Amino acid sequence: GENVEQHPSTLSVQEGDSAVIKCTYSDSASNYFPWYKQELGKGPQLIIDIRSNVGEKKDQRIAVTLNKTAKHFSLHITETQPEDSAVYFCAAIPSGSARQLTFGSGTQLTVLP
Amino acid sequence: GAGVSQSPRYKVAKRGQDVALRCDPISGHVSLFWYQQALGQGPEFLTYFQNEAQLDKSGLPSDRFFAERPEGSVSTLKIQRTQQEDSAVYLCASSPRSSGVTDTQYFGPGTRLTVL
Numbered sequence: 450g451e452n453v454e455q456h457p458s459t460l461s462v463q464e465g466d467s468a469v470i471k472c473t474y475s476d477s478a479s480n481y482f483p484w485y486k487q488e489l490g491k492g493p494q495l496i497i498d499i500r501s502n503v504g505e506k507k508d509q510r511i512a513v514t515l516n517k518t519a520k521h522f523s524l525h526i527t528e529t530q531p532e533d534s535a536v537y538f539c540a541a542i543p544s545g546s547a548r549q550l551t552f553g554s555g556t557q558l559t560v561l562p
Numbered sequence: 563g564a565g566v567s568q569s570p571r572y573k574v575a576k577r578g579q580d581v582a583l584r585c586d587p588i589s590g591h592v593s594l595f596w597y598q599q600a601l602g603q604g605p606e607f608l609t610y611f612q613n614e615a616q617l618d619k620s621g622l623p624s625d626r627f628f629a630e631r632p633e634g635s636v637s638t639l640k641i642q643r644t645q646q647e648d649s650a651v652y653l654c655a656s657s658p659r660s661s662g663v664t665d666t667q668y669f670g671p672g673t674r675l676t677v678l
Contacts, residue, residue, distance in 0.1 A: 455604075483666065492566070492653055492669035493605065533649075538604050549595060549618065550667060552604030 450528025451476040472539035473521040479541040566670035579646040587656030
């Protein structure tokens with residue numbers, strides 16, 4: 450089955466700086482890679498996703514890159530703000546599965562004012 | 563519109579009690595998923611429904627866990643004879659379609675279960 454590894458587990462940045470979170474996956478058949486933000490006491494909220502037929506996707510301050518050859522994908526947040534502080538999870542769905550998400554272990558991002 | 567809702571938000575059970583957790587998916591969503599999230603970990607898949615059919619229950623940790631979605635909308639996750647290791651947040655997610663392009667999964671707020 451799919452295995453997703455995520456790092457770092459914690460990340461602190463100054464407000465206005467950029468943050469990068471990286472994930473690797475094991476199943477070369479995986480074709481969908483979402484990123485979720487989870488605030489304390491809430492469910493995961495999708496912030497961006499990428500499919501295997503593209504290498505990069507951007508939405509305002511958030512971007513995701515995908516390297517299928519190396520089987521890794523990254524989340525980039527620019528101009529960080531205190532409200533970006535949360536736990537971020539990467540995930541993958543292998544092609545042909547029942548479409549359940551396999552999640553990474555999460556990154557606690559803290560943006561210091 | 564309304565998102566995925568779950569109830570109760572918090573549940574405390576004594577070891578050995580049975581519990582039932584409810585999920586109301588987004589109206590019209592065909593697919594429904596249950597995940598278990600231990601403290602400090604990412605969610606882990608439990609089971610998947612397409613309408614009323616339970617197509618995958620490979621993630622259910624034991625036969626004490628049972629899920630149903632009898633009319634293809636609301637789903638209930640039942641845990642019998644709860645154990646301390648069942649303490650976790652139980653998340654429900656729904657997505658619009660059953661086949662074709664992989665759809666976004668929209669998550670509810672979760673039910674935090676504490677077994678004493």
